[in-house]
Amino acid sequence: MSEDRLLVIVEDDEAFARTLRRSFERRGYRVIAAANHDGLVALLAEHRPGFAVVDLKLGGASGLACVQTLRAGDPDMKIVVLTGFASIATAVEAIKLGASHYLAKPSNTDDIEAAFARDDGNPDAPVDGRQSSIKTVEWEHIHQTLVETDFNISEAARRLGMHRRTLARKLEKRQLR
Structure with missing residues (x-):
């Protein structure tokens, strides 16, 4: 217990x-x-x-x-x-x-x-038809890659085909604190 x-x-x-x-x-x-x-x-x-x-x-x-x-x-x-x-x-x-x-x-x-x-999910949660923006799709793709690489920025950048510094700058811009 x-x-x-x-x-x-x-x-x-x-x-x-x-x-x-x-x-x-x-x-x-x-x-x-x-x-x-x-x-x-x-x-x-x-x-x-x-x-x-x-x-x-x-x-x-x-x-x-x-x-x-x-x-x-x-x-x-x-x-x-x-x-x-x-x-x-x-x-x-x-x-x-x-x-x-x-x-x-x-x-x-x-x-x-x-x-x-809260124990359960909310079946009445709004499901809107709003489409994701290009920035959101890019952001989610970056994060999927980060999860797959266990947040190794160098490996994620390599898989995404971008320079490590570029990826680091993108992450800094979107970080919420």
């Missing part, structure tokens, strides 16, 4: 992790934090959280491995993936690996807690 209201935050941005920690502690959660997958594994050796907030991009690594580890340890855990690099491809992978919800940054504590409270 998981510890009551214990939340693990896996986030490499110390300032953002600290802000999330304080906000959740004010709401009655006990919070532990890790900056990467190895830190998470060490925490899970001693704790059984019932909730998790995982950043999709942890330095040069993917947070998807953290989602997989968390789900393997507790199939009932509420896991929310946060990302400044939102794409359909990474959302699908996160959900397949066991995330409960996927939120694009900037998201606040209210958004995350609301995601924890």
Whole structure:
């Protein structure tokens, strides 16, 4: 059984992790934090959280491995993936690996807690006929390639047929923080 209201935050941005920690502690959660997958594994050796907030991009690594580890340890855990690099491809992978919800940054504590409270999908979610722009299609293709290369920018650039610096600049322009 998981510890009551214990939340693990896996986030490499110390300032953002600290802000999330304080906000959740004010709401009655006990919070532990890790900056990467190895830190998470060490925490899970001693704790059984019932909730998790995982950043999709942890330095040069993917947070998807953290989602997989968390789900393997507790199939009932509420896991929310946060990302400044939102794409359909990474959302699908996160959900397949066991995330409960996927939120694009900037998201606040209210958004995350609301995601924890939701158990099911929303069949009434609007499905509009809006077509994707060329920029959106390009962005999703870039992110699919990044997922396939485990966020290795050099390899992704090679597969996309572009210079590594060009890809890095595109990622900087679209990053939400």
